[in-house]
Amino acid sequence: MRRLILYQLPFFSGKLMSRGIFPDMSIMPLLLALIFRSGYSQAVISQPVRIMFYNVENFFDISDDSLTDDNSFLPKGLMRWNSKRYNKKTNSLYKTIIAAGEWEPPAVIAFCEIENRKVLEDLIYGTYLSKFNYSIIHEESPDRRGIDVCLIYRKKIASVICYKYWIPAEIKRKDFNSRSVLYAELLIGSDTINLIVNHWPSRRGGVLAGENSRLQIASMVREKVDSIIERHPLGVRIIILGDFNSDPDDQAIKLLISSADSCKSMINLSERLDDDRLGTYRYMGTWEMIDQVIVSKKLLTCKKGLYTEPNLFRIFKPDFLLKKDPKYPGFSPFSTYNGYKYQGGFSDHLPVLLDLKVR
Numbered sequence: 361m362r363r364l365i366l367y368q369l370p371f372f373s374g375k376l377m378s379r380g381i382f383p384d385m386s387i388m389p390l391l392l393a394l395i396f397r398s399g400y401s402q403a404v405i406s407q408p409v410r411i412m413f414y415n416v417e418n419f420f421d422i423s424d425d426s427l428t429d430d431n432s433f434l435p436k437g438l439m440r441w442n443s444k445r446y447n448k449k450t451n452s453l454y455k456t457i458i459a460a461g462e463w464e465p466p467a468v469i470a471f472c473e474i475e476n477r478k479v480l481e482d483l484i485y486g487t488y489l490s491k492f493n494y495s496i497i498h499e500e501s502p503d504r505r506g507i508d509v510c511l512i513y514r515k516k517i518a519s520v521i522c523y524k525y526w527i528p529a530e531i532k533r534k535d536f537n538s539r540s541v542l543y544a545e546l547l548i549g550s551d552t553i554n555l556i557v558n559h560w561p562s563r564r565g566g567v568l569a570g571e572n573s574r575l576q577i578a579s580m581v582r583e584k585v586d587s588i589i590e591r592h593p594l595g596v597r598i599i600i601l602g603d604f605n606s607d608p609d610d611q612a613i614k615l616l617i618s619s620a621d622s623c624k625s626m627i628n629l630s631e632r633l634d635d636d637r638l639g640t641y642r643y644m645g646t647w648e649m650i651d652q653v654i655v656s657k658k659l660l661t662c663k664k665g666l667y668t669e670p671n672l673f674r675i676f677k678p679d680f681l682l683k684k685d686p687k688y689p690g691f692s693p694f695s696t697y698n699g700y701k702y703q704g705g706f707s708d709h710l711p712v713l714l715d716l717k718v719r
Contacts (some may be wrong), residue, residue: 370541401457405718410461413712414471415640420475439697450626459680460713467512467517469515470517470555472509473506474498483512499540500535501540503537509542510559519625525540525541526543527580541557549718558600560604560605574612575603582616585624589624595661598656599714601652601653601654626657627655628654629670640712641693655668659716673713675711676712681693
């Protein structure tokens with residue numbers, strides 16, 4: 361887990377210790393509190409903090425990665441993925457992000473189907489997003505195609521206390537070929553947000569395809585959430601989000617949110633939209649709510665600091681992200697590809713947004 365390196369701080373320096381001057385460990389809690397207040401916390405939060413999740417549909421660069429199966433997304437590959445299409449995709453994603461933030465882009469954006477760090481750097485440094493000082497959390501996942509989960513955050517608003525990537529303990533890393541789960545502990549204002557980003561195995565081949573893997577990952581995340589809650593008996597702010605390749609009433613999601621201890625149960629903010637037959641992904645003319653946001657009770661009930669409400673979660677679906685479905689009545693997400701046919705759209709998923717307010 362990536363954490364603050366204490367020996368880099370002045371009072372832990374080798375020069376002081378070489379002179380026989382050692383820090384008084386009894387004041388460590390006070391020192392750490394001062395560090396996080398001065399070095400990590402941001403300006404007082406007065407406006408809503410927007411968090412976004414977006415499955416960006418195969419955001420590959422055009423270079424071959426010999427360690428992954430990215431051959432389809434090369435200039436001579438099956439999808440004829442070239443620099444012109446890549447640049448168009450990059451610009452389309454940045455425009456979506458700007459629109460989602462209403463000209464003040466989201467503080468934190470979690471992605472899935474990102475090939476590597478380079479495409480993130482092209483997105484946040486090579487477009488208008490460069491004005492907003494985003495930073496990156498990314499690691500390569502064991503996925504065969506090389507697509508990863510990651511996030512970017514605006515350093516003016518959020519800072520990273522630590523982060524880690526998880527895979528189920530019962531599966532050896534060499535045998536795990538899906539996306540690892542990203543856990544990031546963020547400081548926003550004076551509050552800590554525990555963010556867990558998911559992209560569970562696909563249902564391609566039928567609803568039951570990948571079900572065992574999804575259940576394993578759901579069980580792992582549930583155990584991690586229990587551990588986080590147990591360390592914070594007064595309550596903790598947790599946000600679990602991502603493309604779960606499961607509907608809100610699927611067994612894996614129920615396993616993730618439920619607990620024998622009602623204090624540990626999570627709230628699925630997406631369930632309400634699913635009940636209204638809304639969704640983020642459309643399959644054979646039917647909307648599916650597979651991109652979801654799940655929160656701890658603390659985020660809904662806290663009396664001070666950052667909080668949210670069910671109506672502060674929504675699907676972002678402006679007209680430009682939709683296209684008339686050529687086969688079924690209504691509209692579908694305006695995707696980059698329709699099967700193997702390039703159509704130059706944005707993604708086959710719609711993004712979701714969650715606003716955090718402050719009391």
